[in-house]
Amino acid sequence: MMTLSNFNRHTPVAANNEGDEAIPESISISPEVATADLIDKFSRNFSFRVALTDEDKEKAYALRYEVFIEELDHKMSTLGDRPLEVDEYDGSSAQCLLIHNDSNSVAGCFRIVSPTSLTEGGPCLLPVEKHGRQGISHASLHPEMMPRDKICEASRLAICQRFRHQMGGNAGPVSKTIFDSPANRLILPSLFLAAYSLAELLGNCHLYAMMAPTLPRLLKKSGFNFVKLGDTIEFHGRRNVFYINRDLADSGMQHELAPLHHHIYHQIEPQAARYLALKNQVHRILPGNAARIFRKKYSVSRYP
Numbered sequence: 001m002m003t004l005s006n007f008n009r010h011t012p013v014a015a016n017n018e019g020d021e022a023i024p025e026s027i028s029i030s031p032e033v034a035t036a037d038l039i040d041k042f043s044r045n046f047s048f049r050v051a052l053t054d055e056d057k058e059k060a061y062a063l064r065y066e067v068f069i070e071e072l073d074h075k076m077s078t079l080g081d082r083p084l085e086v087d088e089y090d091g092s093s094a095q096c097l098l099i100h101n102d103s104n105s106v107a108g109c110f111r112i113v114s115p116t117s118l119t120e121g122g123p124c125l126l127p128v129e130k131h132g133r134q135g136i137s138h139a140s141l142h143p144e145m146m147p148r149d150k151i152c153e154a155s156r157l158a159i160c161q162r163f164r165h166q167m168g169g170n171a172g173p174v175s176k177t178i179f180d181s182p183a184n185r186l187i188l189p190s191l192f193l194a195a196y197s198l199a200e201l202l203g204n205c206h207l208y209a210m211m212a213p214t215l216p217r218l219l220k221k222s223g224f225n226f227v228k229l230g231d232t233i234e235f236h237g238r239r240n241v242f243y244i245n246r247d248l249a250d251s252g253m254q255h256e257l258a259p260l261h262h263h264i265y266h267q268i269e270p271q272a273a274r275y276l277a278l279k280n281q282v283h284r285i286l287p288g289n290a291a292r293i294f295r296k297k298y299s300v301s302r303y304p
């Protein structure tokens with residue numbers, strides 16, 4: 001699931017979990033906006049970090065809790081009574097954080113889910129296959145038609161509220177802070193560039209996502225040519241299942257965003273290699289204990 005909460009957490013849109021109007025048109029990036037100067041500012045202001053430690057993973061879970069549970073009021077699983085949103089797919093996911101360099105705070109996050117779990121007995125279906133099955137009618141692009149070791153899903157994309165207030169260029173009554181920057185308008189496309197880059201670096205050719213219908217339309221202005229795989233379904237609001245691969249991404253990518261894509265790809269590349277090395281080590285050393293370790297540390301309970 002990919003969604004962004006509304007700028008105003010108390011609006012009817014957020015309360016009803018609809019999602020379609022939660023992303024204002026002003027945050028989409030048209031070609032003339034993605035200037036070299038803006039990309040340079042973004043590259044200095046923000047860094048992507050693949051979560052390799054429990055501390056970083058919990059930063060992603062905390063932001064997800066803040067956005068999906070506190071703001072959007074989604075009924076999602078939590079880590080006991082701690083303010084961390086965790087589910088059964090996190091044991092087979094690579095978490096990635098967008099860090100605001102000056103404050104060292106988490107501006108955004110997402111995860112790449114693999115159908116092969118780190119944990120024994122973990123889920124072997126992608127979330128779109130379990131929760132979005134009724135929204136997939138495209139026969140040739142169905143996940144079942146692809147090699148299992150080449151598919152993945154991008155989900156749990158979240159952006160911290162303080163940065164969302166600046167993405168639309170309207171801080172409201174809030175005074176200028178270190179979080180204010182025109183470069184914040186690149187947060188949304190950068191997260192998708194990072195998700196696509198991380199998926200590819202982890203060896204996946206086929207990327208799926210469940211998104212509110214508005215989000216792909218906005219992203220198309222930035223060159224992301226997602227293919228809608230079927231009808232709209234209800235899953236934490238109105239959602240469609242979408243698909244993208246390298247050919248679709250490369251053919252649609254705006255030339256103006258290519259330097260940003262290049263920067264993000266090479267920033268994530270060594271981290272993805274370390275993630276894969278760590279994942280392989282866990283498989284070799286703890287094939288039986290991995291499930292127990294994850295369940296003990298991240299045993300989840302339903303949100304009341």
